[in-house]
Amino acid sequence: MILSAEFPLSLETDWIAPQSIRVPDFHLRNWLLDTGSLTERLQSHCRQFRVQLLGQAPLPLLDNEREQMGPVDYLVREVILWGDDRPWVFARSLLPRALCEQDRGELSNLGEKPLGSILFNDARFERQPFQVTRLSAAHRLQSALKLPGTQVLWGRRSVFHYLQWRMMVAEVFLPQCPAYKQMGAPHAG
Numbered sequence: 001m002i003l004s005a006e007f008p009l010s011l012e013t014d015w016i017a018p019q020s021i022r023v024p025d026f027h028l029r030n031w032l033l034d035t036g037s038l039t040e041r042l043q044s045h046c047r048q049f050r051v052q053l054l055g056q057a058p059l060p061l062l063d064n065e066r067e068q069m070g071p072v073d074y075l076v077r078e079v080i081l082w083g084d085d086r087p088w089v090f091a092r093s094l095l096p097r098a099l100c101e102q103d104r105g106e107l108s109n110l111g112e113k114p115l116g117s118i119l120f121n122d123a124r125f126e127r128q129p130f131q132v133t134r135l136s137a138a139h140r141l142q143s144a145l146k147l148p149g150t151q152v153l154w155g156r157r158s159v160f161h162y163l164q165w166r167m168m169v170a171e172v173f174l175p176q177c178p179a180y181k182q183m184g185a186p187h188a189g
């Protein structure tokens, strides 16, 4: 299973401090603000976890990314995270191009290896506070991913500081993600 989508999909949305927005339920809020590896949490909810790479290339940033990331070049990486053949997360990450091409070569050819396997295995990556976002059912991401577009989607983003570098990770929970209480599903922790 793959989701066909153009690259970059981008992610035009407003990002808000968590204390300034009401998240509908505690379960979702817990997922949105979990500072651990999303990859690891998703892996605990499925038998087969997979990263589908939509693309990774040097690209311009959105205005509301650039204002946090400073005047350096970035590789934009966009992926879909799958759990047991269900698309669970769209992620857009900004990787400093010079870092990828110098010190951390493994970042430039990450491919379908989860980014979290690097970020959460090196204490020098220091996560900064989250911002959250609410995408309406009509948001273009839903139509671009050919999702049913019948529900509001929630996402989060944070900057990781690494030495003199900044890296941003933004994740949107897609409709089947365990971050939402699935109708009729037994309560998942």
Ligand SMILES: C=C(O[C@@H]1C=C(C(=O)O)C=C[C@H]1O)C(=O)O
Pocket: 036, 037, 038, 039, 040, 051, 077, 078, 079, 081, 089, 091, 092, 093, 113, 114, 115, 116, 117, 119, 169, 171
């Ligand atoms: C940052 C993490 O890595 C995950 C994997 C990503 C990737 O491979 O591009 C992007 C965002 C994350 O959902 C994580 O596991 O928390």
